[in-house]
Every structure is written in structure tokens, then in C-alpha cells.
Amino acid sequence: MSDLKEKGTKEKQDRGPVRFLIFSFVSLTLVTLAAFTALAHYLNARSSDTISQVGEVYMKNLSQQISMHFETTIDLRLDQVQTIVNDVRPAFERENTGREQVLEELAASSKARGFVQLGLMSYDGELEMIYGDPLQITDPEPFIRSLTEGEPKVAVGTNPKEDDKNMVLLGVPSDYLMKDGTDCLALVATVDTEYITDTLSLEADDSLVYAFIIRGDGSFVIRTSGAFRESYFDRVRNIYEDVDGMTGEQYIEEISGAIQRGEDYSTEFTMEGELRRVFGTPLPSSEWYLLTFMPYGVVNSIIDHLGETLLLAAMVCCIVIFMALGVVFLLYRRISLRQLADTEEAREAAENALTLAVDARREAEKAQSKAEQATKAKSEFLSNMSHDIRTPMNAIVGMTAIATANIDNTEQVQSCLHKITTSSRHLLGLINDVLDMSKIESGKMTLAYDRVSLRELMESIVSIVQPQVKSKRQKFGVSILDISSENVLTDSVRLNQVLLNLLSNAVKFTPEEGEIQISMKEEPSPKGEGFVRVLISVQDSGIGMSPEFMKHLFDSFAREDNARVHRTEGTGLGMAITKYIVDAMGGDMKVDSKQGEGTKFSLALDMEIADAPEVDMVLPPWNMLVVDDDKALCESTVKALTSIGVSADWTLSGESAISMVEEHHKRREDYHIILLDWKLPGLDGIGTARELRRRLGDSDIPILIISAYDWSDIEKEAKAAGINGFISKPLFKSTLFYGLRGYAGVDDIKPDVPKDDGRESFAFEGTRILVAEDNELNWEIASELLSEFGLELEWAENGRLCVDMIAKSEPGTYKAVLMDIRMPVMNGFEATEAIRKLGRTDSNMPIIAMTADAFSEDVQKCMEAGMNAHVAKPIDVREVCRLLKKYLSMQ
Structure with missing residues (x-):
């Protein structure tokens, strides 16, 4: 037991x-x-x-872009109607009593510009059609009111003969004679609403976003995405299930209020079981309201x-x-x-x-x-990758808008295209950096040294940063101090990346109306006479950094844990990459910062001086006056002018400049040229020039504006004040010489730009090349660029067609093939193998891969498939010509 x-x-x-x-x-x-x-x-x-x-931010930006595009499009069309009025003046019919002739000329001019209908509108809103079907103005009161006040206006009308089809009416005030002998109120031209839809890409099939344009009462001006009702508000009443917890009528009341007040509107709603974001914004030059919608399904x-x-x-x-x-x-x-x-x-x-x-x-x-x-x-x-990508994109979009607005100004368009090209190249460099991130982190990044003009480098940096500085109304200064060796050997893409990253951070972390200053100066290099030490500083009056964060400033993904910083986009990689590049160049970078006071980055880079033939920069022995509130810049500019034969005085304000000019005028020792900074304290440059012209009377002394800001912003006002021209900062010696030479009668002197367009080194007259490319735009670019060197190009739209064209041709017809990789029917690898197996005497012709597949493993695959070389898109024309010359010489 x-x-x-x-x-x-x-x-x-x-x-x-x-x-x-x-x-x-x-x-x-x-x-x-x-x-x-x-x-x-x-x-x-x-x-x-x-x-x-994310949806609200994205939709707001998208709506703003569509609104800006709409404004540009409507302004262009209104300008065309105004041009018709200017070309066929109303006074003509009174003087020559030829009303029918005037109407014929108006019709011809309008049809030449692609307008669907044209008519004269009376003061009571009746339209007398010159040509096209009669129209009814949907909401005539605001249209008549704006035209009566002398403002061009856009409205919507209906065509009764085409089932009340909506037409966009563009009215410009004019005083042509109506049929009854009275003066008309305006000349009205029309375009189809499909024109606006196509121009704004409102019906893009591959977009997640769709859009409507409505009037204040909810009726559609432009409807997309299968909308069949006459009013957007009817669509809300019949389809919408839930509008951010509100009924359809409450939602209609809210959006109607936003339309009447001319305010933006944003909310979320459920339609057909799917959550969607809607964003509304008023459209300029009209009584219309843009609604954009984004379904959240895919996201x-x-x-x-x-x-x-x-x-x-x-x-x-x-x-x-x-x-x-x-x-x-x-x-x-x-x-x-x-x-x-x-x-x-x-x-x-x-x-x-x-x-x-x-x-x-x-x-x-x-x-x-x-x-x-x-x-x-x-x-x-x-x-957050948009931090680095949006910087050049802002320049590209901004310069495109400027070029569109000044399409008849050839010089302005050329300047914009140059800046767009510069920004595009930098954007490509950023994309390459992202793709090469693994190389940077593993320490395998290499530098490509080439001849670089410091003047051109700084000018391109300034042009890219200008739109950002302008949008935040910041004071932007550029100082060039004692630069004698403008041409050096360095990696321009990497140096450009370093400077743009520092400047972009300065703009981003500096509040509106703050100050940003970039300066460059030169001193002897410890490496010897063949080198120069370039000192660059970027200083701002921004939010600064804490001592704790500065210890981790150059760590990957490092961002200060601060509410002020969290509101600013950034990847946290920029400074780490910048430090790596500076170290790879053998340079030194220091940073001084204090919270609430700003930050200063200082770079010291030893660069080899590039041998380059220089123009003998000599100007007449003028006596000039330099006016700028930056003392160091004045002294440096005077020194540069002295080196090219000009004697110069300087002063720091517009008031003292007026006194000095008057004193010289009284002694009959007038300055030959006056350089005025635009952003002077007190009396600015334009005001100073206006006062000088008033006091000097008939004097023809050239007065030039010097500034880091865009000339187009002040050109009209400046010329009205008597200013003769503009020189863009930074003020290198060559910048001053080429900017002033026109006043010395030496316009035939050309800048020191290396002549290297490829035409002197490459001549392929009579050489027939086959281009295998499935993208028509890429073919057009290649054909246009390579034909300039004498190449005769033929197009194969896929790999199979490329093989067939070679097989059917006489041996030796094609000297080489430029082969894309990703093509339908037969890709580039398969086409290359098929050509090599044809057994012809020319089967070993050079085949060069011309593709966007740019990684090292892609290059290896091309070589294994039997190709001779590889060129990455976007193509470098000189590199393609160099490879063609190399392999054609071996045949």
C-alpha cells in the first residue's frame, strides 16, 4: 500500500x-x-x-500640372484669335466699306489656325456665324461680362445640329460690324472639346487617373471614363455609394461651394465597391472646374x-x-x-x-x-527618390513652358533647349547613379576624367537651380573669385552631382525669402604647377543641423529625427554619395552648421589644368563701373576686367553709383559701360538704371544687368528702364569678355569651345547600315543623328525582318548592323545568331548592340551571342561612330 x-x-x-x-x-x-x-x-x-x-499629394500635384497645361493651351489659342483680330483690323471695313472681304479674310485666317467655327457676338450674346453651324452659349452672362471688361474669355457652347454637342468658345474683344450695322462685342472662335481632351491627355488608356471638366451647375464641359449623363451631379446622385461618410446631396453642396469660392477640393468616396480619391481645382480663363479621380484598387x-x-x-x-x-x-x-x-x-x-x-x-x-x-x-x-530626380525635372518642365510661351522668340527657345539638354543629361546621370548603387556601396565606382569648363559647369548648375530658388523667392548669389584656369580635367558628371546635391539641399532646407550663396575661387595646388586647387563653398541661411546629427551626416539613409526635416523629401543617400565622390576625387569637404542659423559646405579639389587654345581676350581700354552689394565679387570682377584691358571702379549700392556716374559726367569723363546687379539693397538695379537715364538725358552709355536670376523674368521691365543687355552670373573672365565684346565691335570672336561635333573625325559617305529597332521614335532619332555623318541607314522593325533583309541582299550591301535587343518576333540575340549562321561572305559583318540594357551582364550576353560591341541608350553618337570606324576598318 x-x-x-x-x-x-x-x-x-x-x-x-x-x-x-x-x-x-x-x-x-x-x-x-x-x-x-x-x-x-x-x-x-x-x-x-x-x-x-499619398493619394491626396499625388492628385494635388497632378491637378496643378493639368491646370498649368490647360492655361498654356488656352492662352495659346486666345493669342491666335487675338492675332486674327490684329491681322484683320476692324477699322479696315469702315475705311474700305468691304465687310464681305473682311469676313472672308477672318474666315481664311481662322481656318488656317484650325478653328472649327467663327462668329461675331453681339452685346446681348447673340452669335452671327461667319462660318460653321450656329451655336448656343451655355452660360452667356460671365462670358459677356468678361468680354465687356476687355478680357479674353473661354466658355462652352452647344451645336443644336449635332445633338447639342459641346464646343469650346474662345472670345476676344473686337468691334467688327454686325449684319445690322452695329458694333460686335467680340470675335468668337471654337475648337472641339476633343481637342482639349487630347491636349490634356484626359482619356489616356494607360493611366490610373481619369478626369472631368464641369461648370458651376455640374454640367459637363468635358467628360471621360464612360460618363454618359449630362451633369456630373446627376452621376453623383445615381452611382456614388458613399462620399466620405456623406450623402450624395451633401457632397454636391460641398463641391458647389468650392466651385463658387474658386477653391481646391479633395475627398474620398466609394463607387462600385472601390475606394477612390477626387481632387478638384478651378481652371484659369474660364468658369470651369477640373475634377480628377484616382481609384485605389491597384495601390x-x-x-x-x-x-x-x-x-x-x-x-x-x-x-x-x-x-x-x-x-x-x-x-x-x-x-x-x-x-x-x-x-x-x-x-x-x-x-x-x-x-x-x-x-x-x-x-x-x-x-x-x-x-x-x-x-x-x-x-x-x-x-523619396524624387528629391534628386525632381531637381532637373523642374528645370526641364519650366524651360519647356518658357519655350512654349516664347515659341516665336528663336533666341529664347534656343536658350531653353540648351538648358533642357543640360538638365536632361544631369537627370540621366542621376538615373545611372541609382542603377550603379551597388558599385558605389562596394567601392567600385570609377571616375571618368575629361576636359571641363568651370564656367559652363557653373552656368548649367545655376540654370538648373533657378526654378527652385524662384519658386521659394529666395535670394541667390553666385561669386567667382580670381579664377584664371577655367578649363580643368575632372569628372564633370560627378562634380555636377556633388554641387547640385549641395545646392538642392540648401534650397530645400532654407525657408522662403532666405539666402543661398555659392562661391568659387582658386589658389595654388600643392601638387605642382600643372594643377590648381579649386575652393567651392555653398552657404545658406536655412534650418541648420544639430551637433548630434552632424556626427552621422555622411551615413547612408541618415536624416535628422526632427519635425522640421520630416516635412521635407529626401532619400538619406545624397550626402553619403557626395562624400564618397569627393573622397574618390582626392578632395576634402568640411561642414559648419548651427541650428536656426544655416549651414556652410566647403570643398577643396585639386584639378589638373587642361591644355586648351584660348582666345586672346583683350577689350578696348574702357573705364567701367561695377555695382554689386557683394564686395568680394566687385573686387574679383574688377580684377578680371583689368586682365582683359578694362579699367573699372566699383561700389556697393545704387545710390552711390548714381553719385559716381554724375560726378564723372560733370567732368566729361563718362563711364563707357555700367554693370548693375539686379538685387541691390535699397534702390535695385532697374530702379538705378531708370534714375541714371533720367539724370543723364540723351547719354547712350550702355547699362547692363548682372544677375544669377533668369533674364526673361525682368527683360521687359529692364528694357523699359533703359537697360541695354544682360550678363548672367557667375562672372568668369570669359563670361565678361564674351558679354562685353559686342560693345567693342568684335562680334566675330567666338568663345573658347572645343570643336568636337564628330564631323571632322568621322566620314562614312556611301556606307549603308541596317538599323534593327522596333521603336519608331528611336529609329527616327538614330536616322537623324547618324545621317549627318554620311551614313545611309535602312530600318528593320524586328529581328526577323533584319535577318530576311540581309539574306535577300547582295553580299556587301550592308556594312554593319546596329541591333536592338528587346524586339518582337525575334529579339536581338536570336537575330545575331541567325545572321552568323547564314553562311554568306558577309556573315561576319560588325553587329553593334544599341540597347537600353546597360548592366555588365547585358554586355556579356551580347558578346556571347556574337555581337562585336555594345552601346547603351540614350546613344552617344560619337561613341557609335567611333565603334563603326574601328570595326569597318578591320574589314
Whole structure:
């Protein structure tokens, strides 16, 4: 009996720890599942908030771009109607009593500009059609009111003969004679609404976004995306299920109020079971309102997939932990049953096993944490990459708009195209940097040294940064101090990247109306006479940095944890890449910063002086006056002018400049030329010039503006004030010489620009080349660029056609093939192998890959397929010609 009792006691003792372990295991499982469930709900909620915030920012920017494009398009069309009025003046019909002739000329001029209809509108809104079907103005009151006040206006009208089809009316005030002999109010021309739809790309099939244009009462001006009702408000009443928790009528009331007040409007709603974002904004020169819509379906599916992936990974980790704990449980149970005699040893073994389990769980949690941090870093990098890309894109978009607005001004368009080219090249460099990120992180980045003009480099940097500075109304200064060696050997793309990154950060972290200054000066290099040390500084009056953050400034993905910084986009890679490039160039970079006062970056780079023939820069022995509030710039400019034969005085304000000019005028020792900075304190440059012209009377002294800002912004006002011209900062010696030479009668002297357009080195007259390219635009570019060197080009639209054209031609017809890789029917690899297997005498003709596949493994595949060389798109024409010359000479 005692043995049985003792055995029962031991079994109870054995079952006690086992039951406790089972209870703990089950409890831990439930707690873990509950934690992961709560985490999943939290991530879903955060994802929805993030999608909403991103959608609102994206839609606002998109609407602003469409609005700007609409304004440019309408202004262009209104200018064309105004041109018709200017060309066929109303006075003509009164003087010559030839009304019919006037109407014929108006019709001819209008049709030449592509207008669908043309008519004269009376003061009561009636249209007398010159040609085209009669029209009814949908809302004539605001249209008549604006035209009566002398303002061009846009409205919408209907064509009764075409089922009340909407037409866009463009009215310009005029006083032609109506049929009844009274004066008309305006000349009205029309275009189809499809013209506006196509111009603004409102019906783009590949876009996630669609848009409507409506009037104040909700009626459609332009409808897309299958809308068939006459009013957007009717669409809301019949289709919309939920509008941000409001009824359709409440939503209509809100958006109607926004239209009447001319305000933007944004909200979310559910339609056909899908959440969508709507953003509304008023359109200029009209009574219209633009509504853009973005469905969240695709974005939601991506975010949901990412969330599911993260949750699955977490569940796998959880299962591993549970399995480990289960193994521990089984081992503990077996040990406790088998080693009852040695309880202490069993307990120690169990404790060791539990310790191992805890360590395993901690390691699993660390691994999960690292994975989450890596995912977050990559996501932030991809979402914030616009920091570096938007900088040149702003310049490209801005210069395109300026060129469009000044399409008849050849010089302005050429200047804009030059700046667009410069910004495009820099944008390509940024994209290449992103693609080569692995090389930069592994220390395999190489520098490409070439002859670089510091003047051209600084001018391109200034042109790219100008739109950003202008948008924030910041004061931007450029100082060039004692630069005698303008041409050096360096990597222009990398140096451009460094300077643009520093300037972009300065603009971004400096508040509106703040100050930004970039300066460049020269001093002897410790490397010897063949080198020069270039010192560059970028200083701003921005928010500055804390001492703690400056310790990690050059770490990858480093951004200060500060509410002021969180509102600013950035990848956190810019400064790390900048420091790497400066170190690779053998340079030195220092930074001084204080929170609330600003930041200054200082670079010191030793560069080899490039041998380059220079123009003998000598000007007449003029006496000039330089006016700028930067003393160092004045002294440097005077020194540069002295080196080219000009004697110059300087002063720091417009008031003192007026006194000095008057004093010289009284002594009959007038200055030959006066250089005025635009942004002078007190009396600015334009005001100073206006006062000088008033006081000097008939004096014809040339007055030139010097500034780092865009000349087009002030040109009209400046010329009205008597200013003769403009010289853009930075003021290098060559900049001053080429800017002033026109006043010395030496316009035939050309700038020191290396003549290297490829035409002198390459001549391929009579050489026939086959281009295999499926993209017509790429073919057009290649044909236009390469034909200038005498090449005769033929086009094969895919790989199969390329092989067939060679097989059907006489041997030797084609001297080489430029082969794209990604083509339909037969790709470039397959086409190359087929050509090599033709067994012809010319089957070994040079085949050069010309493709956007630019990684090293892509180049290797081309060589393995039998190609001779590889050129990455966008193509470098000189590189293509160099390769053709090389391989054609081997035949």
C-alpha cells in the first residue's frame, strides 16, 4: 500500500510540471496569436492612412500640372484669335466699306489656325456665324461680362445640329460690324472639346487617373471614363455609394461651394465597391472646374500583398518558435519521467533547455527586426527618390513652358533647349547613379576624367537651380573669385552631382525669402604647377543641423529625427554619395552648421589644368563701373576686367553709383559701360538704371544687368528702364569678355569651345547600315543623328525582318548592323545568331548592340551571342561612330 501511495504521489508530482508547461504553451500561443492579429489590424489601418495621404499629394500635384497645361493651351489659342483680330483690323471695313472681304479674310485666317467655327457676338450674346453651324452659349452672362471688361474669355457652347454637342468658345474683344450695322462685342472662335481632351491627355488608356471638366451647375464641359449623363451631379446622385461618410446631396453642396469660392477640393468616396480619391481645382480663363479621380484598387492590392507577405513571414517565425517550445516540452517530459531519481539534474537540464529556447526566440526576433528595418529603408528610399530626380525635372518642365510661351522668340527657345539638354543629361546621370548603387556601396565606382569648363559647369548648375530658388523667392548669389584656369580635367558628371546635391539641399532646407550663396575661387595646388586647387563653398541661411546629427551626416539613409526635416523629401543617400565622390576625387569637404542659423559646405579639389587654345581676350581700354552689394565679387570682377584691358571702379549700392556716374559726367569723363546687379539693397538695379537715364538725358552709355536670376523674368521691365543687355552670373573672365565684346565691335570672336561635333573625325559617305529597332521614335532619332555623318541607314522593325533583309541582299550591301535587343518576333540575340549562321561572305559583318540594357551582364550576353560591341541608350553618337570606324576598318 505504501508503495502504491508513493507511486501515486510521484505521478502527481510528474504531472504537475507537465500540466504547467502545457498551460504555459497554450497561453503563450494564444497571446502570440492575439499580438500578431493586433499587429495585422494596425498595419492595415496605417496602410489605409498612407494610401490616403499619398493619394491626396499625388492628385494635388497632378491637378496643378493639368491646370498649368490647360492655361498654356488656352492662352495659346486666345493669342491666335487675338492675332486674327490684329491681322484683320476692324477699322479696315469702315475705311474700305468691304465687310464681305473682311469676313472672308477672318474666315481664311481662322481656318488656317484650325478653328472649327467663327462668329461675331453681339452685346446681348447673340452669335452671327461667319462660318460653321450656329451655336448656343451655355452660360452667356460671365462670358459677356468678361468680354465687356476687355478680357479674353473661354466658355462652352452647344451645336443644336449635332445633338447639342459641346464646343469650346474662345472670345476676344473686337468691334467688327454686325449684319445690322452695329458694333460686335467680340470675335468668337471654337475648337472641339476633343481637342482639349487630347491636349490634356484626359482619356489616356494607360493611366490610373481619369478626369472631368464641369461648370458651376455640374454640367459637363468635358467628360471621360464612360460618363454618359449630362451633369456630373446627376452621376453623383445615381452611382456614388458613399462620399466620405456623406450623402450624395451633401457632397454636391460641398463641391458647389468650392466651385463658387474658386477653391481646391479633395475627398474620398466609394463607387462600385472601390475606394477612390477626387481632387478638384478651378481652371484659369474660364468658369470651369477640373475634377480628377484616382481609384485605389491597384495601390491597395500592392499594399495588401506586402502586408500579407510580412504577416506570413511573422507567422513562419511564430511557428518555428512554437515548434522549438514543443520540442523542449517533449524533452522535458521524457527527462522528468526517465530520471525521477535525480530530480535536481533533470531540473537543471530543463532550465538549460528553456534558456536555449529563449535565446532562439531572441535571435528570431532580431532577425525579424533587421528584416523590417531593411524593408523600411528600401521603401523610404524608393518613395523619396524624387528629391534628386525632381531637381532637373523642374528645370526641364519650366524651360519647356518658357519655350512654349516664347515659341516665336528663336533666341529664347534656343536658350531653353540648351538648358533642357543640360538638365536632361544631369537627370540621366542621376538615373545611372541609382542603377550603379551597388558599385558605389562596394567601392567600385570609377571616375571618368575629361576636359571641363568651370564656367559652363557653373552656368548649367545655376540654370538648373533657378526654378527652385524662384519658386521659394529666395535670394541667390553666385561669386567667382580670381579664377584664371577655367578649363580643368575632372569628372564633370560627378562634380555636377556633388554641387547640385549641395545646392538642392540648401534650397530645400532654407525657408522662403532666405539666402543661398555659392562661391568659387582658386589658389595654388600643392601638387605642382600643372594643377590648381579649386575652393567651392555653398552657404545658406536655412534650418541648420544639430551637433548630434552632424556626427552621422555622411551615413547612408541618415536624416535628422526632427519635425522640421520630416516635412521635407529626401532619400538619406545624397550626402553619403557626395562624400564618397569627393573622397574618390582626392578632395576634402568640411561642414559648419548651427541650428536656426544655416549651414556652410566647403570643398577643396585639386584639378589638373587642361591644355586648351584660348582666345586672346583683350577689350578696348574702357573705364567701367561695377555695382554689386557683394564686395568680394566687385573686387574679383574688377580684377578680371583689368586682365582683359578694362579699367573699372566699383561700389556697393545704387545710390552711390548714381553719385559716381554724375560726378564723372560733370567732368566729361563718362563711364563707357555700367554693370548693375539686379538685387541691390535699397534702390535695385532697374530702379538705378531708370534714375541714371533720367539724370543723364540723351547719354547712350550702355547699362547692363548682372544677375544669377533668369533674364526673361525682368527683360521687359529692364528694357523699359533703359537697360541695354544682360550678363548672367557667375562672372568668369570669359563670361565678361564674351558679354562685353559686342560693345567693342568684335562680334566675330567666338568663345573658347572645343570643336568636337564628330564631323571632322568621322566620314562614312556611301556606307549603308541596317538599323534593327522596333521603336519608331528611336529609329527616327538614330536616322537623324547618324545621317549627318554620311551614313545611309535602312530600318528593320524586328529581328526577323533584319535577318530576311540581309539574306535577300547582295553580299556587301550592308556594312554593319546596329541591333536592338528587346524586339518582337525575334529579339536581338536570336537575330545575331541567325545572321552568323547564314553562311554568306558577309556573315561576319560588325553587329553593334544599341540597347537600353546597360548592366555588365547585358554586355556579356551580347558578346556571347556574337555581337562585336555594345552601346547603351540614350546613344552617344560619337561613341557609335567611333565603334563603326574601328570595326569597318578591320574589314
